[in-house]
Amino acid sequence: MTTTTSQSPSDSTTGAVLAARSLVKSYGNSPALRGVSLSAARGDVLAITGPSGSGKSTLLLCLAGILSPDAGEVRFGGARIDTESEARRSALRRREFGVLFQFGQVVPELTAQENVALPLLLSGVRRREAMTAARSWLDRFGVADLAKQRPPQMSGGQAQRVAVARAMVTEPEVLFADEPTGALDSLAGEQVLGQLMRVARDGGTTVLLVTHDAKVAAYADREIVIRDGMVDGDAEDAGRPTTSVGQHRIHR
Amino acid sequence: MSAGHALLGLLAEGERHGYDLRRQYQRRFPAAKPLAAAQIYATLDRLLRDGLVVAGATERVGGPDRTIFTVTAQGRAELQRWLSQVEVPSEYVANLLSMKVILALLVADDGAAADFLRRQREAHLARMREHTRVKSDPGADLLRVVAADYALNHLDADLRWIDATLQRVTQLAKEIRP
Numbered sequence: 406m407t408t409t410t411s412q413s414p415s416d417s418t419t420g421a422v423l424a425a426r427s428l429v430k431s432y433g434n435s436p437a438l439r440g441v442s443l444s445a446a447r448g449d450v451l452a453i454t455g456p457s458g459s460g461k462s463t464l465l466l467c468l469a470g471i472l473s474p475d476a477g478e479v480r481f482g483g484a485r486i487d488t489e490s491e492a493r494r495s496a497l498r499r500r501e502f503g504v505l506f507q508f509g510q511v512v513p514e515l516t517a518q519e520n521v522a523l524p525l526l527l528s529g530v531r532r533r534e535a536m537t538a539a540r541s542w543l544d545r546f547g548v549a550d551l552a553k554q555r556p557p558q559m560s561g562g563q564a565q566r567v568a569v570a571r572a573m574v575t576e577p578e579v580l581f582a583d584e585p586t587g588a589l590d591s592l593a594g595e596q597v598l599g600q601l602m603r604v605a606r607d608g609g610t611t612v613l614l615v616t617h618d619a620k621v622a623a624y625a626d627r628e629i630v631i632r633d634g635m636v637d638g639d640a641e642d643a644g645r646p647t648t649s650v651g652q653h654r655i656h657r
Numbered sequence: 658m659s660a661g662h663a664l665l666g667l668l669a670e671g672e673r674h675g676y677d678l679r680r681q682y683q684r685r686f687p688a689a690k691p692l693a694a695a696q697i698y699a700t701l702d703r704l705l706r707d708g709l710v711v712a713g714a715t716e717r718v719g720g721p722d723r724t725i726f727t728v729t730a731q732g733r734a735e736l737q738r739w740l741s742q743v744e745v746p747s748e749y750v751a752n753l754l755s756m757k758v759i760l761a762l763l764v765a766d767d768g769a770a771a772d773f774l775r776r777q778r779e780a781h782l783a784r785m786r787e788h789t790r791v792k793s794d795p796g797a798d799l800l801r802v803v804a805a806d807y808a809l810n811h812l813d814a815d816l817r818w819i820d821a822t823l824q825r826v827t828q829l830a831k832e833i834r835p
Contacts, residue, residue, distance in 0.1 A: 456820065599793045619816045620809055623785035624793070630778075637775070 421480070422447045422611045423468060423579055428477035430463055437463040438474065439634035445579075450602065450612040452625035457617060460634040462583055465615045469502055469581040470494040481579070499528045503577035503610075507584040510568050511556045517543060518552040521571045528575070542570040546600055562593035569601050576608055583615040591620075598624055660692060660700045661709075665728060665736045668710060674723035675701060688788075688804035701726060709735055754815060758822060759833065767830035771823060778819050785812050 424444035430437050437460045445451050455461045466472040468479055470486050471494075479487040481501065486494055498504070503524075511520050521539035526532065543549045546566045556564050565586070572580060585601070586594030602624050605612050614625055622628050630637035667673070667681050675697050683691050692700075704710040709732035713725040728736070754777060761770040791797060792805040822829070 456824070602793065603795070619782060619785060619813050620789075623782060623789040623809070626786075628779075628782060 420446055422449075422482060423613070424480045425464075425468055426478050426480075428464065428467055428474045428479070430460075430467060430472065430474045436634050438467065438477075440477070441631070441634070441636055442477075443629055443636065445611050445613065447578075447611055448606070448609045449627075450605065450625045451614065452622035452628040453613060453615045453631060454617065454619070454622050454628055455631035455637070459631045461615045461631045464631060465581055465583050465613060468613060469504060469579075470498060471504075496528075499524060500575070501578040503572035503575060503580040505568060505572040505580065505582040505585045507587040511564050511571070513556045516553050516555055517548065517559070517567045520556070520567055521574050524571060524575050538574055539570070542574045543567070545573075545604060546570045546597070562597065565593075565597055569597055573601070573604055573608075573610075577610060579611045579613065580605055581613050581615075584617070584621075585614070586621065587616075587618075595620075659739070660696060661704055662736060662739045664697070664700055665704065665709060665732055666740075668726055668728040669733060669736055672713065672725050672727040674716060674725050676723060678726070685800070686804065687801050688808050704732070708732075754819070755822075758826070758829075762826075762830045762833045767826045770830070771826050774819050774823050774826065778816060778823075781812050781816050781819070785809055785816075788812070 421444035424442075426442045428438045428441045439460075441460070441464055443451075453461045453464060463472065467474045467487070470479065470481075470489070474487055477487075478485050481497065486497060489497070504510075511517075512523070515523070518536060518539045521542050522532070522535040525535035525538060530538075540549065540552060543552055543566075546569055548563055548566045548570070551559060551563055551567065556567070559567070569585070572582070582601075586598045598621060602612070604610075612625070614621065616622055663682065663686070664678055667678055667685065670681075673681065675694070678701075679692055679694060679697050682689070682697075701710065704726075705712060708729060710726045710728050713727055716723045716725060757773060758770045761773055788805040788809050792802045792809075797805075
């Protein structure tokens with residue numbers, strides 16, 4: 406732990422940086438989340454896995470404050486964020502969160518260095534400073550030589566490294582990653598993921614990693630499995646059988 | 658796994674005594690179960706009998722006598738033959754996990770089978786984390802990475818089977834005990 410521990414936004418009562426309680430979210434008539442609770446402590450690397458359509462990506466979007474849940478709450482450092490205005494959540498995302506998604510997040514018109522500097526520029530850092538920081542983050546992910554290139558000139562793996570550098574440039578408290586290496590062949594993907602995890606762990610960043618791939622989940626310290634919009638195993642705790650023999654037999 | 662051919666291969670790299678062979682085996686196959694000393698010597702005896710290796714000088718460095726083993730021309734030929742031979746994918750898969758699920762459905766119910774599968778998933782993932790830690794160590798050499806990848810891919814195959822079976826366990830229960 407570094408000296409920042411005292412300023413870290415952990416909830417003083419639970420020690421959680423990020424916590425969700427009973428999240429419910431539907432798209433029209435189809436429920437995506439049906440009461441999900443979880444919490445992550447500072448520096449936790451947590452994999453969120455589950456079959457496709459299980460609600461894991463929706464969960465990540467709610468936790469990152471990009472989507473508003475229909476019910477339940479999301480807390481960052483003990484304070485609710487789901488009830489904040491979009492403007493305030495957006496400011497929070499710029500300041501405290503890093504986001505990394507599978508597809509299309511680098512701006513094709515900007516150079517690699519400008520792409521990485523972008524989150525800093527948006528939060529008011531001066532250009533010269535932002536560009537210097539961007540350069541050093543490109544260097545950490547082994548793509549400093551691409552600084553002046555634009556994404557269309559890069560390979561998928563190179564663009565992904567730029568996206569990773571951009572997600573980490575603000576040294577976020579929490580990194581949200583949804584299938585971060587899903588668009589790559591496995592060897593390149595593994596290299597990026599391995600580097601990202603080292604950087605995140607060194608900096609004490611909390612990581613929430615959505616993936617369908619157990620080999621990616623194995624980079625995390627623990628795993629939460631989402632099935633049918635619920636944390637697998639939670640339903641049993643609530644006294645409801647997960648694989649209900651009776652229920653399924655009725656349908657036949 | 659043929660311990661005989663593994664030792665033959667390590668001896669083809671250079672003559673060694675039994676103790677040294679054992680260490681080299683661990684170095685070259687970091688993810689494999691280490692060979693017991695008794696197994697090494699029993700295997701060497703068999704290779705000697707078949708004329709694939711010969712025993713040479715005996716060394717004594719402080720400890721017990723150590724016999725140096727050298728691979729013969731016949732041994733090299735056998736090694737070449739074995740290395741170029743494609744392994745037949747096994748016809749039968751005796752999978753303990755799948756057997757346990759079927760037996761759990763026979764003597765208990767789908768809840769018991771699902772509970773087993775969930776706990777097995779956790780155990781598999783815990784082992785996968787260990788291998789991932791080994792291979793993500795910045796100092797890990799490629800030999801270790803490759804060995805860890807082999808283990809990871811096999812565990813991952815089990816895990817995908819576990820997930821698929823979890824989704825079908827209720828249906829499977831009905832088929833096994835209608």
